[in-house]
Amino acid sequence: MPLNVSLSEAAPSGAAPSGEALFREGRVDGVDDSWDPFESEAFAVADLNPGLIRPDALPHPVSLGEIPAVQDRFQALIKRRLRLEIERRPPRFPWEQGIQDYPEWLMGEAPAAPVWIEQLRQLKLPTLLPDEVLVTLLQHCQDLARQPLKSGVRLVKAVEALFPGQPQTLENMARMVLTPAYRSGRTPEPLTLDYESANTQQQVALAMLAAQEIFQSLTLTLSALEPSVQRQWVTPVGLLTLTATYQVEGSRIQVQAVLPQAGYLHLEGVRAEKDQPGELVAMLEAPQAEQTYSVTVGLLESQSPLQFTLIWLGGSEP
Structure with a gap:
């Protein structure tokens, strides 16, 4: 049913609100509250691209007052559809095969740094680790310190929350970290990259070195x-x-x-x-x-x- 709302007709005293006011309230006389002029096939075909929507493609003539109000409503609709599409099909990085969970601090919600973080910032490492990484390592190392685990398994478990879905990389790096340089024949090279710009293997190695020191600091052997x-x-x-x-x-x-x-x-x-x-x-x-x-x-x-x-x-x- 075509919808024509004219704002030029004077409303008598005590009458219902004007067409513009009704639009702001989401009501128009004679039209069901759930009906939305933007919920049309023209917008569905546009596939969330405003450039594909032409005025002559609208199936109903719409006169809804000032243009800014129409633009605000259109933007709200686009945001809602984008949000629903992202919830239905979350975006992935090119290297991801599927959706996986990440620690909360990677999603922008870093845990509060305890007073114990100051000691962790002074660990003898080639480079400084982010506070979020140090807090995560401290939490896991405290939980693992009392468990009767082999050194390699303990290191893997301490850092696996930081590197989900990479068990083989963690196992390989644990063996390298636990192998003394004089036995491996490798000469340690100074690391010039910071943690953020380091590759995954370097980050795993740094996290495991930090975990080693944290385990040592938390253990009292008599x-x-x-x-x-x-x-x-x-x-x-x-x-x-x-x-x-x-x-x-x-x-x-x-x-x-x-x-x-x-x-x-x-x-x-x-x-x-x-x-x-x-x-x-x-x-x-x-x-x-x-x-x-x-x-x-x-x-x-x-x-x-x-x-x-x-x-x-x-x-x-x-």
Whole structure:
């Protein structure tokens, strides 16, 4: 049914709103609310290309007031159709065979950087890694540190979220990273590219090197021959120092944390807190040889605690 709306006819006092007002409200007398003058075959044939739409192709004469209002409605329709088309068939990179999931930070939603990120920025690497990569590695390394995994498997699992769908590349690079230069016959070459411009293999190698250092920083290994170990962690509020010591007398392990601000220390069910900077101590009685224990340090203003892994190897006292 043709639609002709004239805005020149004066509306009597108390009458219904003008045609322009009705258009803004999405209503026109005598026309169903769901009808849209732009939902026509002419626009479907145009296939989202405004250049293919000609005024003489419209099946209905349309007089809807000022041109800007019509243009706004047309643009809204185009945006809606584009959004529906993208949802139905998401775009892919040329090298992608199908749709795959990526970490949230790659989609523009980077996780909040914890206070622990300052230490990770100082890792001894050929180049600085983005904070988003470091945060992801820290999260996965904390989860994996207590699991009884081989070194290669642990490295692969630590970085696989950053490089989805590339298991063979990860396995190959893990072997290379774990092979000392003197055994492989390779001479290390300085990396001049930054992380963003490096190729995939270089990025995997850098991520695995970072994961190695993070694992080492998060692991406290004690034995009768090496009864004490210390780790330091740089934060924006000061230096965190963690010391684990095996005490022969009493056959127990003492964990001491010196906090730069108020926080807590948790060791296998034993918790110590302090509402100001200073020293906290927790004891582990009768540790079992070849066992791993969890050590958690939290600062009250941090988003999440830092989790260390304590390993008691046992052995005879020197």
